[in-house]
Amino acid sequence: MDEKSTRQHKGNLLDIDIDTQNLQCQHRPSPGSALTIPRPTSRRGGSTTPRCSRTVSPYTDGSAVRAIILRSTQTLYGPSFAAGFFCAPPCQAFLFAIFIANFNSGYGIPLEENNMARVIWSTNRASPLGENATLELTGDGDLVLREIDGRLVWSSNTSGQSVAGMQITEHGNLVLFDQRNATVWQSFDHPTDVLVPGQSLLQGMKLRANTSTTNWTESKLYMTALSNGLYGYVGSKPPQLCYKYEVGTGQKGKDPTRVTFTNGSLSIFLQSTQAGKPDKRIALPEDKSTQYIRLEYDGHLRLYEWSGFEWTMVSVVIDMDNCDFPTVCGEYAICTGGQCICPLQTNSSSSYFQPVDERKANLGCAPVTPISCQEMKNHQFLTLTDVYYFDGSIITNAKSRDDCKQASLKNCSCRAVLFRYYHNDSDGECKSMTEVFSLQLIQPEILHYNSSVYLKVQLPPSASAPKQKRIKVILGATLAAISSFVLVIIVGIYVRRRRKYQELDEELDFDILPGMPMRFSFEKLRECTEDFSKKLGEGGFGSVFEGKIGEKRVAAKRLEGARQGKKEFLAEVETIGSIEHINLVKVIGFCAEKSNRLLVYEYMPRGSLDRWIYYRHNNAPLDWCTRCRIILDIAKGLCYLHEECRRKIAHLDIKPQNILLDEKFNAKLADFGLSKLIDRDQSTVVTVMRGTPGYLAPEWLTSQITEKVDIYSFGVVFLEIISGRKNIDISEPEESVQLVNLFREKAQNNQLRDIIDKHSDDMISHHQEEVIEMMKLAMWCLQNDSSRRPSMSMVVKVLEGAMSVEDCLDYSFTNAKSVISAQDNPSTCLDPPSASILSGPR
Template sequence: MPWAESLLFLLLLFSLPIPFSHSWSFDYPSPIANINSLWTNNNATIPYSATYPDGSTIRAILVRQNPTWYSPFFACGFICTAPCNDFLFAIFSVSVGDPSNPAFNTSSMPQIMWTANRSRPVKDNASLQFKDGNLILRDFDGSLVWSTNTSDSRVVGLNLAETGNMVLFDAMGKTVWESFEHPTDTLLLGQSLRQGKRLTSDSLATNWTQGQFYLTVLDNGLYAFIEADPPQLYYQRRFNITDAIVQPNMNISSDGAKNYTTYISFLKGSLSAFVSFNNTDINLFDISLPSPSSAQFMSLENDGHLRVYRWDGTSWKPQADVLHVDLDDCAYPTVCGDYGICSEGQCSCPSRNSGDEDQFFRQLDNRQPNMGCSLAIPLSCDLTQYQQLLPLPNVMYFNLGQNWTTDEYSCKEACLKACSCKAAFFKYNNVSNGSCYLMPKLFSLMNYQPEVVGYNLSAYIKVQMLPPPPRSKQLNPLVYHVGAPIIVAVICIIILIIRRIMKRKMDDDDPFKGLAGMPTRFSYKQLREATNNFSKKLGQGGFGPVYEGKLGNVKIAVKCLRDIGHGKEEFMAEVITIGSIHHINLVRLIGYCSDKFHRLLVYEHMTNGSLDKWIFRKNPRGTLSWATRYKIILDIAKGLAYLHEECRQKIAHLDIKPGNILLDDKFNAKISDFGLAKLIDRDESHVMTKIRGTRGYLAPEWLSSTITEKADIYSFGVVVLEIVSGRKNLDNNQPEASNNLINLLQEKIKVGQVLDILDNQNEEIQLHGEEIIEVIKLAVWCLQRDCSKRPAMSQVVKVLEGKIDTETSAGYDAASKDDINFDASSPLSPAPVSAR
């Protein structure tokens, strides 16, 4: 660095408020690093390592020695659990010996406080580099895993503070980036959880992958959820912002109701919530905690509890359960596993009565009732006529979610008719009606006493019955000996006649008979055998479930249309549309089944499932890199360009969304689900059709029902923004001001902060700001209210391939450039983007 900056760095170094005798030692690495430092994850280049009795290993890069030797030290570096195939870059506490033996004490396990790469561990010889103001983690093959995304020339040093906070600072000692602002599952003393940020649990106590519980601060309180679709709330502590606004001496503007930030802080002795107005804090609630003299941390754990731990001199011990202030043991979503009923801390399975327990449910592990229960007969959408609702007296759920007013009979019928419904709850408002709640995902239930809670609730769980066996009658012996041969012969003749009639009927029922180029037709029996009686469900589409199967050595996916009467139009549209076309970015239709009772579609199997599971945080295997996301965007564009411009008739898909984009084993993207597609002749400028598609992806012209292929281009623009941001266009789990992604983008365009919409949980993406801005430009071009201003998909492909850019494209210049202005000083400015 230049000599002046070096001098400032040294002056800062010696002015830091660190007890010098405890911060520098020949026995431990420094807690501060200079820029242009490089560490490689191996014992040869990181000598400060330790291996624990279970095989876990730490390799410390920075160590902050504690002023009191009997308290744990903080360190940052690489850490792994046995058998140590994967490493995290993390901040962790380590125990040390006494001053005469200052080595790491391996009798006390390290405790992780923060991780950079929880969703993507690295291998031996991965590297951490502090260069150009940026801290960058790369795997052994050089691939980018994580970064602070600072790239700030002002950054001169990296510091691990006594609080456990890892800080990048400039020459004046000012913080540029800190780990405290990017929490994982833990809060350290003095750390705050700000509005919109999350604590997310680990999945298991010995597994550091991201779990299913998360705690977040919204503008009106502290909330805890368990991941589901949609997430289910199990804890809330709300406060009234209005009461805070009218406090005196606040100096708030006329729109002061929006001019505040909310956060909670973990302090010794309390967990306090604050609302901040112009740097003035008001404490809205304060949960008292024991305040020991030793160190503390707070962790959201894999059972949904928020626990405080303290250091007892040798190890971390639980001290307090924060949410227990408002929740009892039975109110946690996984306390008794799926379907388990919690009563005074004891777990049991649902039953009609004590004698019928094994008829419907079985415990997963008889020795561990808290593991939960499973249905004795799994629910099947193909056998809904044999499903019934099992009433459970005095049983309730931790959160019932959305509801509507109806009568109890209608509530139960709605659940029986909805394949996704697992249980129905009915809360009485008066004698004739009440509130109905349908649950698509069921975690633990709990017993309750109506006289205590003050209301009555009826609970019903859906169970599967087997079809009844055919009835048999006892035959008279004489009839048996004389008439049996005749009866058998008659039955055989009848069966042969019925088979011939059914075969003719099936041939007549084939809507594609005589059409050239159609895919293979399968019998229902063939597909039932190929899917092992539809035993492995891959997912649930808009028209029915999808099952995994195998034809020979080829994996397939079989979609079963639930309602063959109402679904016939969609079935025929799908087969006719993609049965005779082939493109690398369209899911291949292998065949179909069509008879009087069944309509099924057979596709190629896509190993990595649908795109929504990867970009909306539903996939435990990790997140997508920017390079992969860019390739997916290009693949979708190529598939749509083929449909719109290269087929004999233009094909408008009309339901482009992440759930209809499937990924193969190499993350090649393919468009699927053509049930709503429309064919448009080349001489037709548009078609008239009823509204079809998915809310959040519909183009404005749907209001007139006059549609062209440009409706797909609008939907494509929405999908591009969702891929970049990692969130849905319409997301009610977001704060009200930002629950519409397109409106949020418009606001960010006005203030030149477009990159604020990026996926903030994937910091690798944030390293590609310039390229992402170009992609957002392209998305905005596709989102024009006037469909004539949107580009053709062939233009989109050329932009993404770098053959043209939006600035030089004739269509963009003529149609949109006056509306959208991009320049170097202000990346984005207002555009008339439409959102419905």
């Protein structure tokens, strides 16, 4: 396109200087200069365009871009930052945007055969432009967007600030600069829904998600930086908190809090932060190519990366279950197992809500009868038990459940109330909501409190109904109640007889058990594991095999024999099938088919802890930081089982083989087959001796067992992690075979440094004093008197630095050998583990 044809373009074009090395266009303003958005053309059709953009053919998905200024980020062919006009199919409306597209960097021509352009910023999400709208850099230095009729759509509001030009930086920041190259305005100060490397979200700024993948208008979901961390909200009056990443107390300083995407992490700098040192970092995959983070319409914060051929989602920055997001099921709908359903009255078929779209359940539900403030006397609540609501903020104390509900009925703007209590409903917490977003059905065992939601519904007026009609309703209800009662008796007799016959059958009916994970057929698991060909390990109750269900890797534990381990299998499914915690291995499903018994777990790529601390695979020693994190993870998992579940759960077999590691060496507890539930009103439970030699607490001899046996076992594992050896190792000299005895001797002689792992120069040279100090916590856990051992919540506080270890500890630890030799008839559970005991990845 020659100079003459350029000047014939509608309006006076900006003067353009092209830096061919950086592919950067700098625009020098002249009064009344403007750029026009032309209709997307085909490859064969011509179009008059500025020199630093070319005729753009639509991408294969129907979208198109017209780059006005361009900045290469990679090689000759690769993703580049550009500013210009973007249209999504069917290209009838346009955004002025910054986007990453694949350009032939030598010519600034988008490469159509690669993925569509990725928009990372735009000015007019709420008001897309029509054809022949203009972008104008006025003589007063203001960058403005106008429709063809002259209507102002957007302005940079920089009039009178001596703007000399416009450029896009290597980080994708659109900048207006003055004669001294000082920044007058920049897009980084006005983020939309994306962060790019080098960009910061300052306190007060917001990332706002799009409404959907095809609707570019702002949704109610947003993220913002506050004085003490990163927070996510869904917009209502008042806003409702759906996510928080707290990193401090929010002490005021001279600089605002900022969240910066840089160096392979999302770094959070508080107001009181020292220069250059973030308070917290959310680690991300290494920056190998062009990346960006987008707040998606569904609430997820995802990291995308250019792989060389296409854009791929490489990480979920905020790891939350889909049902935890406030708009996953629209308004009023309940999310359960990834499905969206409209709420129903408990134990009733009455329907007060209906889907917004029968074919799209995720769009939510709407009241059948809209709420009317003129008919407040006809308001009542729809009761939903065992339902959780994401927003736990702004909770007020309530004397009772009825007080919470009555206060809400008097306020017409209230649409629902959440009531939760820990012990009894006369001392609970109440929250009212002016807007109701997605609810979540939960199993009571998951939360350590009771949670109910009451949705306000509008009843039709009944005061004017004829008396005769009301009598018919009463009679009908009475007859229905009598009929239901008779039916219940008949069904009860039938079920009782059927159960009597089923008890004669060897096969357990697992379908009737509540809270079960997904059930698989044996044939399905045989196919997923390639006929159980890849064994990860084996233990006392069976073998573990690697498998793949869809694209997800799993570990399938197969219990050997028709009846062997049946009781333990049922205990595992009932106990942990509905329990989820970041430090507990998740049970995905199970199989109960004839004599086949299998459990399907999430796959843990680093395998069990023993392979990393016993050096069986010639692995490098773990650094002290990783060991501390593993110890803290184990403690948090046990703390959840002991103190945060509705019923106490004692693991009873804590050992390195039952502690699994993910790819980042985060630890999770596994194998609850030997667990025993302890009711809250019981202090002990009598049971047969079980567990693994070397990890058994002294009280196993008395059979008076509490969760404190896990704390003793934790102390033994603690020592193994620090010393890098087994607690019973016959390859050692006789006086050192038993680690607990050796620990007692070294503690009494003030020679604890001899216990430290000799393979770890990091621990010996740089953290010796800290390691020795940590050994005192192991001593506390190994006290013979179980009442003197700390609770797991106290252990977590010590590890996090919130409290100190108790003084005057008893060094006369009982060793594992004496416990076993004192047992006249040891249980079969006490057989030494086999050499290949579940130490591979699973």
